[in-house]
Amino acid sequence: MTKVKVCGIRRVEEAQWACDAGADAVGFVFADSKRRIDVETAARISASLPPHIMKIGVFVNESKENLKEIYSTVNLDFVQLHGEESVSFCENIDLPLIKAIPIKEEADIIGMDQYPGELVLVDSGKGPFRGGNGTTFNWEYVEAIPLSHQLILAGGLNPENVREAILKVRPFMVDVSSGVETDGKKDRKKIESFVRKVKSV
Template identity: 70%
Template sequence: MTKVKVCGIRTLEEAEWALDAGADAIGFVFAESKRKIDVETAARISASLPTHLLKIGVFVNETMDRLEEIFHLVDLDYVQLHGDESVRFCHTINLPFIKAIPVKEKEDIAGMEDFGGEMILLDSGKGPHRGGNGTTFNWDYTDSVITPQHLILAGGLNPDNVREAITKVRPYMVDVSSGVETDGRKDRMKIESFIREAKSV
């Protein structure tokens, strides 16, 4: 069964909605974003949640020292690198990490396994922000993907298309943010609907 991550969590209530609906992971955005959360708030939320729920921090071009500091302060399970981090940077990091790859064309996927790590996240490269744009990429690009890492699919997923996405891509995990929001805030009904759809494939 495909795992589900709800990203862009900003309150304990939102985290509990995701948990109660059956999410496997939540994401805290520490990069500049309308969903950015401060470290202290994220740490308080993290401390209130069970250990089986993965806590993933999203960063863009952050320093190694700051990654390690926030990882320990918030008690994260993974750091998600959503910037221009190089293969060399990823190979020197001493934390469990997920490298995010923005996909516009099929060739963007080439060599993604070189980053290492346990998981690779494919997100749409379309839109003004590094993730959370609500845009998809051509899922057919993943047809020939053979990688030792677990694949996380993100980008424009919502309750209406997640079944199709999982059927086509067969990812280890799907990642949703804007697709479970109403007027820029997490929507409990949409979270429940998304996870129900994802888990029914």
């Protein structure tokens, strides 16, 4: 069954909504974003979560030292890297990682298999931020590629389109942020609807 990550969590109650709905992971954004969270708040939310919930930190071109410090302080399970981090950088940080690949065109999938780790995230390459822009990409680019990684699908997913996305791409996990928000804030009913749609596929 496809797993669900609710990203851009900023409040304890939002994390609780995700847990109660049956999500498998939550994401904290430490990069430049309207959903950015400070380390202390993320650590407090992380400590409130049951142990089976994956905690993933989102970073853009962060230093190895800061990655390790935040990973430890927040008790993260993965660091998710959305910048220009090289394969060698990823191999040398010695942390469980998810490399995010922005997809604008089919050629953008070339080289994805070079990154270490079991997971890779594909996101839309459109919009002002490195993720969380609410835009989709052409899922046909990734639905047929043989991968050594398990795929996390992100980019413009919402309760209306996630079933089609799962049937096309067959990802290990889907990642939602703006698709479960109303007026820029997490919406409990949308989170519940999204998770329900995913788990019904």
